[in-house]
Amino acid sequence: MSAAIETAGLGKRYGRTWALRDCSLVIPAGHVVGLVGPNGAGKTTLLSLAVGLATPTAGEIRVLGGTPAGSAAALDTVAFVAQDAALYRNVSVADMLRMGRGMNRHWDAERAHDRLRELGIPARKKVGELSGGQRSQVALTLALAKRPRLLILDEPLAALDPLARHEFMAALMAAVTEDGVSVVFSSHVVAELERICDYLVVIQDGRVQVSGEVETLTAEHHVLVGPAEEADDVARRFPVVRDRRTSAQAHLLIRTGDPAAVPSGWRRHPVALEEMVLTYMREPAASALPGPARVPHEPTGSGLS
Numbered sequence: 319m320s321a322a323i324e325t326a327g328l329g330k331r332y333g334r335t336w337a338l339r340d341c342s343l344v345i346p347a348g349h350v351v352g353l354v355g356p357n358g359a360g361k362t363t364l365l366s367l368a369v370g371l372a373t374p375t376a377g378e379i380r381v382l383g384g385t386p387a388g389s390a391a392a393l394d395t396v397a398f399v400a401q402d403a404a405l406y407r408n409v410s411v412a413d414m415l416r417m418g419r420g421m422n423r424h425w426d427a428e429r430a431h432d433r434l435r436e437l438g439i440p441a442r443k444k445v446g447e448l449s450g451g452q453r454s455q456v457a458l459t460l461a462l463a464k465r466p467r468l469l470i471l472d473e474p475l476a477a478l479d480p481l482a483r484h485e486f487m488a489a490l491m492a493a494v495t496e497d498g499v500s501v502v503f504s505s506h507v508v509a510e511l512e513r514i515c516d517y518l519v520v521i522q523d524g525r526v527q528v529s530g531e532v533e534t535l536t537a538e539h540h541v542l543v544g545p546a547e548e549a550d551d552v553a554r555r556f557p558v559v560r561d562r563r564t565s566a567q568a569h570l571l572i573r574t575g576d577p578a579a580v581p582s583g584w585r586r587h588p589v590a591l592e593e594m595v596l597t598y599m600r601e602p603a604a605s606a607l608p609g610p611a612r613v614p615h616e617p618t619g620s621g622l623s
C-alpha cells in the first residue's frame with residue numbers, strides 16, 4: 319500500500335528553533351492516524367509541511383505515494399482543516415461553498431449542501447453566527463466536498479464539547495467508510511484516540527518518538543511487575559520505556575516484539591493506548607528506543623522463560 323505521508327530527514331527551523339528535526343516517517347495510506355505530543359512538539363509544523371503551507375528547511379516530504387507536498391497535484395487531492403476551523407467569519411456558509419467550488423476542480427456541491435441540510439446548518443448564516451461545533455462541521459464539509467484522498471486536520475476537536483466532538487468524529491468516520499479517505503489528525507484528546515484511530519504517531523520536541531499501527535503498538539507494549547532486586551537484570555533484556563521502582567517491587571513498561579518473554583517470577587500486564595501515549599509524553603528519553611523493538615541482549619538463561 320502506498321504512503322499517505324512520507325518524509326526523509328525532514329526539518330523545519332524558525333529562526334534558531336528547530337520546530338521539527340530529522341523526521342523520517344512513513345505513514346501508510348488507508349489509516350486514521352492520530353498525531354499526538356505535548357504543546358510545542360511540532361505537530362502543526364509537520365501538518366503544515368504536509369499540506370504545503372510551510373516549506374522544509376531540510377529534507378523532503380511527499381504525500382499519496384510520492385507527490386511532493388504542496389505541489390499542484392497534491393493540492394488537488396489533499397484537504398486541510400486548520401486549527402479552530404479557521405473560516406471567514408463575515409462570509410455566509412453559502413458563499414464559503416461558492417468559494418470552494420471556484421477553487422477546486424473536483425467540487426461536490428450536492429454532497430456539501432446535503433451534509434449541511436442533514437446537520438441543520440442554514441447556508442444563509444454567516445460563519446461568525448455559528449457555534450464552534452457548527453463551524454467545525456462547516457470546515458469538515460468544505461474539506462470533504464473536495465473529495466480528497468488525504469484529509470489532514472489540526473486539532474479538530476479542541477474547541478468542541480463532548481457531544482459536538484462525538485458528532486464531528488462520527489461524520490469523519492462516515493467519510494472514511496464511504497470514500498476510503500486517509501485521515502491524519504493532531505489531537506490532545508488522548509483518551510479518545512483508541513476509539514478513533516488505528517495508527518499513531520507520537521512527536522516530542524520536534525522528533526518522532528514512536529509511530530505504528532495501534533494494534534501492533536498495544537501488542538508490543540507491556541508492564542512487567544516483579545522483584546526490585548531483579549529489575550536491573552530484566553531492564554537490560556528489554557527496551558524500557560518507563561522504569562518505576564519501590565524498595566520491593568519494580569514496574570517496567572517495556573516494548574518487545576516477543577510478548578511471551580516474561581521472566582519467571584514476574585507478571586505481565588497489558589497497557590492501554592492512553593497510558594502508553596502519556597508515558598511516552600512524560601519520558602522524552604524514550605524517543606531513543608528503536609521501533610519495532612529489538613531485544614538488545616541474547617537471553618542468558620538467568621530467569622527468562
Ligand SMILES: Nc1ncnc2c1ncn2[C@@H]1O[C@H](COP(=O)(O)OP(=O)(O)OP(=O)(O)O)[C@@H](O)[C@H]1O
Nearest residue numbers: 332335336337355356357358359360361362363364
Ligand atoms: N511561525 C513560527 N515562528 C516561530 N516559531 C514557531 C512558529 N511556528 C511554530 N514555532 C515553534 O516551533 C515549535 C513547534 O510548534 P508547533 O506549533 O508545530 O507545535 P504543536 O505540537 O502544534 O503545539 P500545540 O500542541 O501547542 O499546537 C514551537 O517551539 C513553536 O514555538
